[in-house]
Amino acid sequence: MTDAATLPPGRTTRLKLDRDGVIKRGLMLVIAAYLFAALALPLYAMLSKSFVTYSFDLTRYEFQVSDETGTIWSDPVSAADLNARLDLFDPDDLRTSTNGRLAVTGFFPEFSFRSPVKYRLRGTVADAPYLVGLDLQNSTEWREFDGNTFRRVNLRPVATAGLQNYRAYFTNPTLLSSIGNSVFIATVSTVLTVTAAFGFAYALNRSCMQFKGAFRLIAMMPILVPSLLPGIALIYLFGNQGLLKSLLMGQSIYGPLGIVIGSIFFTFPHALIIISTALSISDQRQYEAAESLRASKWRTFWTVTIPSARYGLISAAFVTFTLVITDFGLPKVIGGQYNVLAIDIYKQVIGQQNFEMGAVVSVVLLIPAVIAFAVDRIVQKKQVSLLSARSVPYQPRPNRRFDMAMLGWCSLVALFIVGIIGICQFAALVKFWPYDLSFSLRNYEFDRMDGGGWAAYFNSLRMAALTAVVGTVIVFTGAYVVEKIDGFRLGRAGFQFLAMLPMAIPGMVLGLAYIFFFNDPENPLNFVYGTMAILVISTVTHFYTVGHLTALTALKQIDAEFEPVASSLRAPFWRLFARVTVPVCLPSILDISIYLFVNAMTTVSAVVFLYSTHTALASVAVLNMDDAGDVAPAAAMGMMIFYTNAAARMLHAAASRGLLRRTQAWRLR
């Protein structure tokens, strides 16, 4: 503040805190603490982890060896000298991960545990860790070992910070090829999805085609299933024993082809929503002007339709690109040997336990996601300003040939979507594809397979319900804090940034960040690791942004003067919150909760790192059963998720309508 320059000397008046003020600040602290613990700190932990390398530092250790009698000792010799003299390990052997161990017997080629020769070991600096059995030692005092004990002595690595991990990553051709692969499939999928979705959206908004309602419903179906489900369907159709394998003419479905087809399926609704919104706000008057100027239909399309929808198209393209490049489930199921970034993270972490390299790949994966996010935000802002209150909505006129063509296109897309889900359903119900196609419910007996059984399904249900309830409370309160609490402008801006951030963080990255943060024994929050709580927290955080924006939009529509009026009436703010703010925003609150529920049921990426044996989830079970070769049960579990989400959606629609009728009577004049 520059008060001093413009005001007379003195102290600037600040209002005393009343009870409301205390509670509001408390709320703000709680939400800020949540976002910090669940987002900022884990990401920071991951980022710093990517710069940490572990290696055995041989200069830190010294040995002494006795003669056969165990009384006369050699001069102390450092492990580094020993290594240089005997040429035992090259620098690559000395690079390792957190869990690395180096047996000291390796320094003594003549070592035999039966010999009476004794050994001594000490650190030359304070930090020189080594293990005796499982006991961690770290001492500059000599310790003496007989041969039998000495073979259980292992050196432990020390951490150094630097760019070595990145250097290693960018000199590894296998890892590096994943970048190209990821960008390739994301680009191809984006072009195809956006084209398909544009045609579909065009039909919905600009034609007089029949069955629009049904098409809308079908187009939204992919949201209800995990992204890896289309992979399973494609295996049934085009896999080694696929019905239509011959159609591929020798091409394999395992690899980029399968990933791209599956990606079109699961990103289609997301692209459609955005493009459809963009097309629905076009102005009839522009078309009338074009017609009166005798512009051809083709020319009108390129000079009026495309420019007015361009922000929607750009936004849809970036959203699709991000979804594909960060997706993990689909390449896992149908990628075969084709490596992509998300798979690399999984392989580094789960397969090789190389967490640091996993962190490096995560950082690489963050780059396209962050760019896409930034571009999307800029474009979204521009899109809003296109709307004017005086625009006249476009009214399509019937045109038989055009409408039939549109109907044809939409039917094709609908067939694709229904077909994928139908195949999964069919495969889940038959005894043994493709040899015995008689029906049975055996594939639904999940308790007979690995992967978590029915317990996994009920865990998912519990997790989704908790996410919906807890998440909605946190998200709505957070948005309220940003929008309706005055003061703390800087704090609220930071808050808003944190709330937007999850949109740019791929699930795999978030999951890995959680391992680093919550699995650290020194973290007081360590106790949530391996519990249901961490699954709920990660899912709420992963899907935070969309809910936040929904709540913010609803809150912005509420008169800013309600708070002053309530405080002048000496009513505490929580009474206003409970009796006015929440009821008025109820439709949006329901939308947020169903969004969180459906996504919690289908998500794989973040939770795949975080579930434990007693918190296995249905979506992860699909992945694991597929991995174990139980593809039909995997399809069955995927369908369970589909039924559940469809039912939840219907319940939500009914509840919304009921609530609207009961509590929102004021909306009707």
Added chain:
Amino acid sequence: MTALDAEGLRAATGIAEPYLRIENVWKAFGDFVALRDVSLDIERGEFICFLGPSGCGKTTLLRAVAGLDPQSRGTIRQGGRDISDMPASQRDYGIVFQSYALFPNLTIAKNIAFGLENTRRPRAEISARVDELLDLVGLPEQADKYPAQLSGGQQQRIALARAIAINPGLLLLDEPLSALDAKVRVHLRHEIKELQRKLGVTTIMVTHDQEEALSMADRIAVMNQGVIEQVGTPTEIYRHPATLFVADFIGETNRIETTHTGGAVRVGHAVLQTETHGLRDGQAVVMVVRPEDVLPHAVGYEAEMKPNQLPVDIADMEFLGSYWRAHLNNPEFANTPLVANFSINAVRRFGLASGTRMTVEIPPERLLVFPREGVA
């Protein structure tokens, strides 16, 4: 002397402090100074208007009084206690906004009862009070409707009922009529004034509409660029504006730049006497005359012009219903036409029309003279 002593002294001498005392209040938003050393006393039961163009600081001052945006410097005392740093919830006022700010999901009755429900009064008492208030604002049948089902004027009356429900010591009205149609506005103006008189509640209204301020307020504080230019009754403000800004802002004016000599100004050959004091000889001044103070004296030029008489030609006449507006030209100051409002009677009596040559008179007590700023 401690505060308690001052209090005691006041009680002993019988000099009561005004109900609301605003002292040396400043407000800055970054580098922008919105209020500049504003002081104002408001008596109990008074209806006062903060009037001024947008950006003059009137709403800022109201929000400081309400504790919504505290002042940067200065003190505000209400009913003898210092409320300068009290949060809104601990002050004693009711507020009505331009947007009504009625809770859309609550019925009219529940809206009005919103403030009463904190007072832990029995249900029956609250509902009796709500009925009483609905009667008071003339909407007894509307208790179970929702705000969206009422007209704008009705909604604003409900907002008023809600604000006075808790018997506040101070009623703050922030442009309460600006969102309403012209007819409703005039009607509600009158009703609010009546209600205020009946309740005797000290009231501050912020408005940019001078007609509203003149017709409703006991006193008006005219504000401009963060300072109060003048405080006074509507007639004082209108008849005796203290500054050129006030004269210009309230009502219509003719402005003619001239110089002052010996209690008079010259326009062409005409000498116009004024009752404005404190001007130097030869000082550059602005002469201000309201259109209704240009009085028709006679048709044709007088042979011998008396002081405060001017020869003019009617260039053009507009009929405005209750009066005529005439644009008068004087050959001697052709570039500043004079606007005059002539009553229908006068036009008929003198037979005035476009092109008429006539003599008009401006009485000395109606001729306002202000020093020209920036000119010695």
